[in-house]
Amino acid sequence: MMFALADVNSFYASCEAVLNPKLRGKPLIILSNNDGCCVARSAAAKKLGIKMGMPWFQIQQMSFPEKVYAFSSNYSLYHSFSQRVMSHLEELSPRVEQYSVDEMFIDIRSIDNCMDFETFGHQLRAHVLKGTGLTIGVGMGPGKVLAKAAQWASKEWPQFKGVLALTPGNPRRTEKLLSLMPVQEVWGCGSRISKKLNLMGIHTALQLARANPTFIRKNFSVVLERICRELNGESCISLEEAPPAKQQIICSRSFGERITTYEAMRQAVCQYAERAAEKLRGEHQYCRHISVFVKTSPFAVNEIYYSNVATEKLTTPTRDTRDIIAAAMKSLDRIWDDGRRYAKAGIMLNDFTPNGVSQLDLFDEVQPRPASDALMHVLDGINNSGLGKVWFAGRGIAPEWQMKRDMLSPSYTTKWSDLPVASIR
Amino acid sequence: MLHITPAAVDPVKVSLPLFIERCPAGFPSPCADYADAELDLNDYCIKKKSSTFFVRAIGNSMNDIGLHSGDLMVVDKAEEAHHGDIVIAEIDGEFTVKRLLLTPRPGLQAMNPNFPTIYPENLQIFGVVMAFVHKTRGGE
Numbered sequence: 001m002m003f004a005l006a007d008v009n010s011f012y013a014s015c016e017a018v019l020n021p022k023l024r025g026k027p028l029i030i031l032s033n034n035d036g037c038c039v040a041r042s043a044a045a046k047k048l049g050i051k052m053g054m055p056w057f058q059i060q061q062m063s064f065p066e067k068v069y070a071f072s073s074n075y076s077l078y079h080s081f082s083q084r085v086m087s088h089l090e091e092l093s094p095r096v097e098q099y100s101v102d103e104m105f106i107d108i109r110s111i112d113n114c115m116d117f118e119t120f121g122h123q124l125r126a127h128v129l130k131g132t133g134l135t136i137g138v139g140m141g142p143g144k145v146l147a148k149a150a151q152w153a154s155k156e157w158p159q160f161k162g163v164l165a166l167t168p169g170n171p172r173r174t175e176k177l178l179s180l181m182p183v184q185e186v187w188g189c190g191s192r193i194s195k196k197l198n199l200m201g202i203h204t205a206l207q208l209a210r211a212n213p214t215f216i217r218k219n220f221s222v223v224l225e226r227i228c229r230e231l232n233g234e235s236c237i238s239l240e241e242a243p244p245a246k247q248q249i250i251c252s253r254s255f256g257e258r259i260t261t262y263e264a265m266r267q268a269v270c271q272y273a274e275r276a277a278e279k280l281r282g283e284h285q286y287c288r289h290i291s292v293f294v295k296t297s298p299f300a301v302n303e304i305y306y307s308n309v310a311t312e313k314l315t316t317p318t319r320d321t322r323d324i325i326a327a328a329m330k331s332l333d334r335i336w337d338d339g340r341r342y343a344k345a346g347i348m349l350n351d352f353t354p355n356g357v358s359q360l361d362l363f364d365e366v367q368p369r370p371a372s373d374a375l376m377h378v379l380d381g382i383n384n385s386g387l388g389k390v391w392f393a394g395r396g397i398a399p400e401w402q403m404k405r406d407m408l409s410p411s412y413t414t415k416w417s418d419l420p421v422a423s424i425r
Numbered sequence: 426m427l428h429i430t431p432a433a434v435d436p437v438k439v440s441l442p443l444f445i446e447r448c449p450a451g452f453p454s455p456c457a458d459y460a461d462a463e464l465d466l467n468d469y470c471i472k473k474k475s476s477t478f479f480v481r482a483i484g485n486s487m488n489d490i491g492l493h494s495g496d497l498m499v500v501d502k503a504e505e506a507h508h509g510d511i512v513i514a515e516i517d518g519e520f521t522v523k524r525l526l527l528t529p530r531p532g533l534q535a536m537n538p539n540f541p542t543i544y545p546e547n548l549q550i551f552g553v554v555m556a557f558v559h560k561t562r563g564g565e
Contacts, residue, residue, distance in 0.1 A: 019478065021551070022518035087475035131476030131503040133551075413478065422513050422520035424484035424492060425540045 011102035012040035072405035121163035140165035145230035178206035252346020270394035286317035289350035297343035476503035502552035515549035
């Protein structure tokens, strides 16, 4: 086996600059939901000392030698570019797994019969850059964990020029790299696991690779044992081309400003319920469990933190937005507490079945609605057409709690009104 | 010693499929075997979907090449730019529509008589314009 991991350099910031030449090479940061803190930086912004997670109000007060451009997260733009990168990788190598919005695993076994792995890596890089304007880094290894390690190293040491292959034929190189890699950088080793490993005297990836797998499984989990084996060049985690069917759908947001009235909260939960139901239909599933949660901010001073969740269980599985809204409202009524300043709410759908078949209950209040599927089909059809939206009145018309995205860039590739402009000269 | 042997499986059992599909007895459509997909304008204008961007042209209309202000340009970023191609160039942090010259030396010919042909040291080409879409009715 041989895997490559391709990841896009400063993905969000790079997407913003492709169709806005004014931003090339400039310090550029992307803010989280509600324009809270910095979640992505261009190379120039990193150089200015702007750190990941820095609050936006703090950055605004700092003085910089040049203008720092800030943008709200434009997810539709990033999604569009993510799909484009994916298609470009698939053109050169058909088996690609999308691991996250900016990371893709690629099956590259037997490529070395035609060319060097690193030559192929540079080809991937050139191909993606040419078609999308985005630069990727490529790490390669006999397993996913080693591919990720190579990708980490390709960023850490510029002399690799963004492409590094750890091959079974060169064990010395792998060993050298793992000895320089802190264990918390290993894929799947979170901060909690790393701390425990450090206490056991395991500080580098090489030490983890040399540990006894049985010992690791006993003290941690089978997952870490697999990682341990992968570090030794044994491929244990396979490529997942088709994402596994979802077991749960969560739709939640932090509010642009605190919600204090019941009416506003009902509107918010109604909107999340609509979105969750739409996602559920996209997955071709029906659900039986509907939970709603609300919380106040844990950081607010002079306020007692409140967080609660309530669940409605239906006897008949559903994917009708009306049923899901009704259940969500029932749940909300049970946990709503007057006089608090809510910062976040969300809805969770659980207990999925692939079809709506179930034993009907003679005495159940909620009976399946006639022509439900047809109505939902029309609803989704209108909302996905890009021409307009229809929604349930429970959501209100102009909610003031909507996510704050004041510095949104145009959706250059997904909206006719937002196309980039070129002057005829 | 008693040996228990399984009963012989009936060797002559043959399963025949039952076709649920109805067989129409009328004259079959003579066109059925010649059904083609309808023509798609995307196939005509777009060579490679994943590297194609739509860009709006703004400014003085260029009748010579049939490009008008407000037209939609289909731009392929992956396409190799040749001498004489209409390209999207990046000048002073802006996209502009120019004709690319490679001989006698690399330059960008203006699409507008009021502007000179320029020869930038660092030629930044965003992509090649593959097609214009001009709407004659209903504006945008």
